[in-house]
Amino acid sequence: MANGTQTEVYLSEQVVVLCTCALSFLGSSLIILTHMIWTDLRTTPRRLLVFLSVADWLSAVSYAFGVGSVFRTSSPECIAQGAVSTFANTSSFFWTVSIAVYLYVFIVRSSQRVADSLVPFFHLVSWGVPLVITVTALCLKKIGYNASEVTVGWCWVRIDAPDWVLWMLLTGKIWEFLAYLTLPVLYILIKRHIHKAHVALSEYRPILASRPPSQSFSSMADVKLSLIPIIFIVLRIWSTVRFVLLLADSPVRQHPVLVTLHGIGNTSQGAANCIMFVLFTQPIRSRLCASLCCCCSKCRAEAPRSDGTPQRHQTRRDSSTQREEEEEDGTSCAQSNR
Structure with a gap:
């Protein structure tokens, strides 16, 4: 540890983060359930979203366990929670980028066949790479008590490990940085392609103008394409800020507001996906x-039948x-x- 201290996690911060964990748990569960119930909505992008929701579901559960426990040592429970959250969080990064890559190939390259052929590769990378990293970190005893220096009560890379910076990068931060760069570029390219397609069909606008539902769907899709990378960065940036402050050994990383924002951001991905892809x-x-x-x-x-009221006493209007x-x-x- 840089200064031999630890970041205090207050009860109010625990309550707020546990609430966001619960919302993400419910949101991820709703995405999975709607996919299971309505078979006609099982498109490939929706299936990829379900896999992302599984990772977010695991993250929400493991983070809630860690925040509720606020570990003080590298106990077996701490190590187990840190391993699950490390795997799930890293997998969430990969699936988020995989969805963007699929949409780019499908929309911009106009090749559904190529896009669908990438799905097995997405599974291999999005599940396999996090699993290999997590198992390796466990075998080398790199996961454990973190003193909440770059977490909010949960366990991650052991802060007393001599090479903790390297392992924090490998188990999350380097993939987070790559997602910051990749997502905006891919979604900007997708939006530009859609905009050009709309311009090319400008002579048909008088015909399409009489179909407001199509316009509303198109505008909502355009809004989503803009919000996906923005929401991802807004939610995840606080953990990145605390990581940079830890590297600089700045005490600002322990500020309660920053710690709370970090906890909310890391545990809200499932809820944000539910709002965008289910409620909206x-x-x-x-x-x-x-x-x-x-x-x-x-x-x-x-x-009326369950309360024992005879049906003959109901008025004609009630019937x-x-x-x-x-x-x-x-x-x-x-x-x-x-």
Whole structure:
């Protein structure tokens, strides 16, 4: 350790980070569940997003365990948590870049065949490289107590290891830096290609102007292409700042605000992906709303039967209202199954 101290993790910071872990856990789970339920939405980019969500799900669980424990020594629990979070976090970087590469090849290079052929390579790299790095770090006893110098209560690379800088780079930071550079470039190229395609079809705009839904979908996709690298950098930059401050041996890395932002950023990727690719995706959002309405309508329809109230005491108006609700319920269910 540079100055022989440790960063204090306060209870308020623990609560905030645990909340973001819970949101990421729920968000990643929702992405996985929607992919399992609606088979017609199982496109290749969605499958890649599910693999990313699995990594984010593991990260959220391992980070929550670490933040809740706030380890003080390199105990077996600390080492196990550090290994899982190291693997999951590194895998998340690789899958995030893999999705960008797939979209670039598919959209800019206009080759779905080549893009699909890259999927096995994505699996090999995004699961294999983090696994090899994590196992190697475990065998060399590099994972353990970190004193929260570049974490927020959880374990990572042992801060007392003589080559801790090298292993922090190998187990996360170097891939984080590469993602900072790769993601903006790829998504800018994708946006430029889409913009050129729109310009080339400018003579058809009077025809397309009468189709506002297509325009809204296109604008939302354009917004997502802009937000993906921005959100990634905004969330991850705080851990990078603390790492640089640690290299400079600056006490600013222990500031509670910076520590809190670091904890929120590292644990919010699953929640951010859920917001962008589930809640802000109109087809999936519509199906979720229809399913919720369907469940609520069923509960309201079954309530009079469960409380023992005889059906003959209901008024004619209540009966007609119930029939209307059941009809709406059937319509919603039918729409959700399409």
